Structure formats: structure tokens, C-alpha cells
Amino acid sequence: MRKSLLILVSVVCFFGAASMTTAAPIDLGSWTQEGPQANGNWVLQSGNTEVLQTINGNPTYFVSDTNYINTQFDGSFGVETTFDDDYIGFVFGYNSQSDFLLFDWKQANQPGGALEGFTLSRISGTADVDFWDHTGTDIAVLATDYSTTNGWADNTVYAFSLIYTPTNIKISIDSTQIFDVNGSFSDGKFGFYNYSQQSVRYKGFEEQTVVPEPATIALLGIGLFGLAGTAVRRKRKNKVVNKT
Structure with a gap:
């Protein structure tokens, strides 16, 4: 026995x-900017292992050329300036500007409904969506974590982790779980997101397949x-x- x-x-x-398979580094050289080109300026550095976004403008995305599901992503990101306090984050399940999931992080509260902290949203269109306060018929907020102590800090590097499967989303920062959300999710591209925030660096991202x-x-x-x-x-x- x-x-x-x-x-x-x-x-x-x-x-x-x-x-879970072995983690593989991501070559950002094949990634592309989505959204109006004037909204962002994504500058590849360090052999395509990191990218710096330099423009303070409307929502801009830098996304992979590959669709992912049942995948874990790990890497680091942060804002390299003391100027402004707006949105940084990630997109996944991205199929177009009218079909993706968005995780964003705000440094401080501002008028118009922009709250300090974390928001997880599903975007389903472009006609009626306000990324500033997460309202409109084309955006559904899946989870939030707002607090006057939840904002990101200037000139600080954070470790990010996302596990994305057809039934679950897990997001952690510096090994602290932010969201664990169940639902029905489809494959799509993974990428980076900035809104009204410049000098944002993403680096050292890896992906590995999570086998259910x-x-x-x-x-x-x-x-x-x-x-x-x-x-x-x-x-x-x-x-x-x-x-x-």
C-alpha cells in the first residue's frame, strides 16, 4: 500500500x-502599434527585449503578432518620470480596437471619474467607450481595486504577471494578486497600454504555456x-x- x-x-x-512549460523571452521586434499613430511612440531598445513609450496622448497600444490563450506572461514595467499621473497597463485577448481585455493602473484620482488604482475591463466596440472613467455601452468593467494607496509610484519598476485561460484571469504585481476573475475569454494578442502617460518602459517579458x-x-x-x-x-x- x-x-x-x-x-x-x-x-x-x-x-x-x-x-506549465519553460518560459521563453519575447522578441518585441515583431510587435506593432495599434490605434492612431500620433497617440504613441514605442521605441524598441536592448535587442528588442524592452520598449519605451514616450508620448503623453490618447490611448495607444503595442501588441504582439501572435494570439495567446492558456498562457502566463511575466515581465517588468514602470514610469521613468515624475511628470503626470495617468494610465499604464496591458491588453490581452486583443483582436481589434473593438475587441479586447484591458488592465489599467492609475496613479492618482482626477476629475471626471478617473480613480486611483486598478481596473479590469472588456472592450466590445469603439462607438461608446470612455477610457478615462471606464463608462459607455462598449465597455464592461469586470473588476476594480481603487484606493488612495493603490497608485503606481514614479521611477519605480514593478514585476507584472498575467495568467490568461479560457475561464480565468489572474493578475499580480510584485507577487501580490490584484485580480482573480472567472469568465469566458477568447484568444488574442497580448500587449502594452498607455493613456495620457509618457516615459513608460516595459522590459524582459517572457511567456509560457499553461496546460490545463x-x-x-x-x-x-x-x-x-x-x-x-x-x-x-x-x-x-x-x-x-x-x-x-
Whole structure:
């Protein structure tokens, strides 16, 4: 019985370890700017491993040439100036300017409904969407985390992590989870987002495939607990027999 338990534990650990592939660095050289060209200026640096956005303007995006789903992204980003306090963030599931998910981060509250902190939104059109206060019929806010202590800091580098699957979005900054949102999500491009904020750097991003194995791991887990229960019952039975 002990041998069977050890084998099953080993199998469960194997499938758990196999649920994520090795991280691969992202070459930003094949990425493209989306939105009006005057809205942003994305300057590639360090062998296409980082990009600096230099314009303070309307929403601008810098997105991959590949669609992703069941993927984890990790990298760092931050604002390299003390000027302004507006939006930095990321897009994913991006198929067009009228179909994507948006995670943005505001440094400080401002008039017009721009709140300090984090917002996760789904964009479904361009006719009626206000990125400043996240209102309109073409934007649905999925989650928020607003606070007067939630703004990003000047000249600070943050570690970002996104796990994106067909049923779940997990976002963390500096290993602190910001959002864990369930839903129905489709594949699309991954990219960077700025709105009314310049001197924003993104660097060292990597991606790795997250392989969903929930059914397999669940069945193995049931088997493991079943064997453990059997072992306990047999041990108790043996104790009773020995006493008699």
C-alpha cells in the first residue's frame, strides 16, 4: 500500500509540474502599434527585449503578432518620470480596437471619474467607450481595486504577471494578486497600454504555456485520497485485531 501511495503521489506531482512549460523571452521586434499613430511612440531598445513609450496622448497600444490563450506572461514595467499621473497597463485577448481585455493602473484620482488604482475591463466596440472613467455601452468593467494607496509610484519598476485561460484571469504585481476573475475569454494578442502617460518602459517579458489538466489531476487526487483512506482503515482494523 505504501508503494502504491508513493507511485500515485509521484504521478500527481509529475502532472502538476507538466502543467506549465519553460518560459521563453519575447522578441518585441515583431510587435506593432495599434490605434492612431500620433497617440504613441514605442521605441524598441536592448535587442528588442524592452520598449519605451514616450508620448503623453490618447490611448495607444503595442501588441504582439501572435494570439495567446492558456498562457502566463511575466515581465517588468514602470514610469521613468515624475511628470503626470495617468494610465499604464496591458491588453490581452486583443483582436481589434473593438475587441479586447484591458488592465489599467492609475496613479492618482482626477476629475471626471478617473480613480486611483486598478481596473479590469472588456472592450466590445469603439462607438461608446470612455477610457478615462471606464463608462459607455462598449465597455464592461469586470473588476476594480481603487484606493488612495493603490497608485503606481514614479521611477519605480514593478514585476507584472498575467495568467490568461479560457475561464480565468489572474493578475499580480510584485507577487501580490490584484485580480482573480472567472469568465469566458477568447484568444488574442497580448500587449502594452498607455493613456495620457509618457516615459513608460516595459522590459524582459517572457511567456509560457499553461496546460490545463484539471480533470486528470482531480481524478488522480481522488485516487490518492482513496488509497490513503484505505490504508488508514486497514491500520485501524489491524489494531483492533491485535487487541483481541
